[in-house]
Amino acid sequence: MINVYLFDLDDTLIDSRIYAKLYQPVLQVVKDKTGLTGEKLDKQARLLGLAKNKYGRWDTGDLCRELGLLEEYYKELNKLIAIVPVLHDAVEKVFRKLKNKGGRIGIVSNSQSRTINTYVLKYNLGDYVDFIFSPDDAGCRKDDDNYWKILIKKEKLNPETCLIIGDNEQEDIKIPQKFGFKTVHLKTPTDLGTVQ
Numbered sequence: 001m002i003n004v005y006l007f008d009l010d011d012t013l014i015d016s017r018i019y020a021k022l023y024q025p026v027l028q029v030v031k032d033k034t035g036l037t038g039e040k041l042d043k044q045a046r047l048l049g050l051a052k053n054k055y056g057r058w059d060t061g062d063l064c065r066e067l068g069l070l071e072e073y074y075k076e077l078n079k080l081i082a083i084v085p086v087l088h089d090a091v092e093k094v095f096r097k098l099k100n101k102g103g104r105i106g107i108v109s110n111s112q113s114r115t116i117n118t119y120v121l122k123y124n125l126g127d128y129v130d131f132i133f134s135p136d137d138a139g140c141r142k143d144d145d146n147y148w149k150i151l152i153k154k155e156k157l158n159p160e161t162c163l164i165i166g167d168n169e170q171e172d173i174k175i176p177q178k179f180g181f182k183t184v185h186l187k188t189p190t191d192l193g194t195v196q
């Protein structure tokens with residue numbers, strides 16, 4: 001019997017194409033504030049321990065955190081999500097359905113807590129979401145077993161009664177399965193509507 005639902009954020013609840021749109025405005029801010037651009041920026045980011053994502057881009061949130069530009073980052077993010085819709089269509093309906101049957105809902109993500117909370121606030125999801133969990137809590141990302149161990153302990157979870165819903169076959173499915181979590185792999189965003 002499933003009683004806790006753990007949702008990934010990017011490409012599960014929200015459309016991560018927002019980050020492609022955010023990229024140039026944030027790089028512009030980084031340039032304005034630090035003078036870093038092009039190869040100089042790449043070198044500095046690597047020195048700060050960052051790595052480019054599968055799209056060949058820096059994670060702009062992580063980049064800004066490491067450069068001390070988080071306020072500027074959230075200013076740009078809020079500006080953009082004020083005009084670009086990013087929440088997938090089925091989210092509210094699914095959340096309401098799961099809450100109505102007494103489920104507990106968590107958002108479990110590699111994004112910073114403040115980013116997750118930005119979307120929760122923007123889309124009034126606070127009544128549905130019981131907790132969020134991020135690298136700020138775990139000290140590592142989802143590809144690290146410790147992320148899941150710390151999540152289980154912090155939220156007192158019994159993995160057997162938890163369902164993880166996510167788009168990443170490794171981080172949302174294979175790794176958490178090692179701990180006994182049940183999982184649903186979303187192949188397209190519309191699959192979200194079938195979660196029950």
Ligand SMILES: [Mg+2]
Nearest residue numbers: 008010011167
């Ligand atoms: Mg994802």
